[in-house]
Amino acid sequence: MDASPILKNVSRHIDLDTAEEQFFVSLLREKEFEKKAFVLREQEIGRDSIFVTRGCLRAYTIDHEGMEHVLQFAPPGWWIADMYSLISGKPGSLNIDAVEDATVLLLSREKQESLFARVPKFERFFRIITENSLVASRQRVLDNLSLSARERFADFCHQFPSLADCVPQKMIASYLGITPEFFSKIKSEYFRQKGPKSGP
């Protein structure tokens, strides 16, 4: 298991000595998923925080009409989880699957608690990344309230320029809250005046 990506991620917010690093890594399980494989299904209990080292995951719900709604994409270096299920211990409503073949590191809630007990700094680490996620999620709420579909599309292109390469359009459309058909129309209109693959 190559733990360097996750150690680099952790070191963005806290400093660990070698013993702490080793203890942390000893709690992780590495797992691989093929494209379209489920990491977590709705109604299951999500017991793990998931860190992606290769490929891309996605979290989404299915509504009463069978439509998918994408909550999050997780490319390498990102954390993903059904946090409702994780903190309540109850069945969640999120599906998490692999957009493309992926490798992840899993940290169960149980092991996370023992990590907090032995290396309290991690309490700080997870507080900080949760704060950052909250800022991003709230910004997304505001974007949905205040921006048109075209504006949200343009924002997405700037915020995640690389995701379009590995994620099907219909999933991005779903993330933006529009239909695949309308996404296609917006996109062609957008690149008509910007030139395909950006300007000068």
Next chain:
Amino acid sequence: MDASPILKNVSRHIDLDTAEEQFFVSLLREKEFEKKAFVLREQEIGRDSIFVTRGCLRAYTIDHEGMEHVLQFAPPGWWIADMYSLISGKPGSLNIDAVEDATVLLLSREKQESLFARVPKFERFFRIITENSLVASRQRVLDNLSLSARERFADFCHQFPSLADCVPQKMIASYLGITPEFFSKIKSEYFRQKGPKSGP
């Protein structure tokens, strides 16, 4: 200053001895705001986490067309802040003002850090309430993606039955992402078949 509401709030997630309680309370500043007074304006730096003990605050942005978009209401017992500004130290885009006369307790980021240093349990407390906020915010994103205006309205009525009493309709409309006019139409249609103020 009556610190019992905030101590009760804290005790939901961590246990404090008397010395810890006293130290925590010593870091708080109490402040009052009249209806419509600003707690924080956009472009200012939000240095405080805000706990409401009386009245009601609201956080919102103003878009390029001058329209307000409500991100959050904070009745008594709720925390509110411009977390982007709080954690980055940069000017934020949120306005926070009083929907009605309010009393709040302020904890500056600086004092919060000294609190973490002296009583590490608070690192845990804020991690947990941030996790809960994140769950709620993500659920709201999903609601905006998957529900109609009518469904969001009905959800809001169940989730915050008491807010309608102290918050003007146009602010609730803004929170739900609809116009005041359409809110009015939905509302009359909703109560036509449920009876005003709910059934038996």
Next chain:
DNA sequence: CGCGACGTTGATTTGCCTCAACGATTGTGG
């Protein structure tokens, strides 16, 4: 009392959805 903010209601418009038909690409079993 009179003014301004708020809420209501109706007529009209519009951004985005639905439905349908059609290429392009992917992938899969023979």
Next chain:
DNA sequence: CCACAATCGTTGAGGCAAATCAACGTCGCG
């Protein structure tokens, strides 16, 4: 390695949910 199906993306015609615009009633407050 190819035939075929399945999935995906594109394009157009028509429809609907919610916005906009406008007029009017009501309430709180100076």
